[in-house]
Amino acid sequence: MKSNNRIFQTKKAQLAVETLLIYGIALLVVMGAVFALIQFGVLDLGSMLPDQCDLGEFSCENYVVKPDLVQLELRNNLPKNLENMTVNIEGTGDNEGLWNCDPAVYTDLVVKGEVTNPPVEITCDIKVPKGKKIEGVVYIEAKLIGSNILKSIQGKIRTSVS
Secondary structure (H helix, E strand, O other): OHHHHHHHHHHHHHHHHHHHHHHHHHHHHHHHHHHHHHHOOOOOHHHHOOOEEEEOOEEEEEEEEOOOEEEEEEEEOOOOOEEEEEEEEEEOHHHOOOEEEOOEEEOOOEOOOOEOOOOEEEEEEEOOOOOOEEEEEEEEEEEEOOOOOEEEEEEEEEEEEO
């Protein structure tokens, strides 16, 4: 009786190991297929991320990214008015080199608490197809009214190209 019980336990343990091995291999195959789809661009996980424009002391009220132009309506949340604002965007990470923008000089007065009117327009050559997400770093440099100090602000933007 003892030997039959030992054989039964051995077969049970072997069945458990084989089951775990089969499920493990199946999981690895599925993960490999998903990874291959991502690598070849068939599956785009970045498109599932929400649009974002975070500029610290400025807030993006509205923004649009087109293949040749970026428009930003920025609210000045600084305690002073600004003048001679320069805005530029560069790609980061996977998007490095996909934003080719000329720095925009915004000569209108940017009043504290107000939105830039007209919007800041940055001429760009964006190498991402329409509908795809793109990420970049926004660099803003402006002179505070009543001061000779240049204020530098850095933020990020992630949105679809329209």
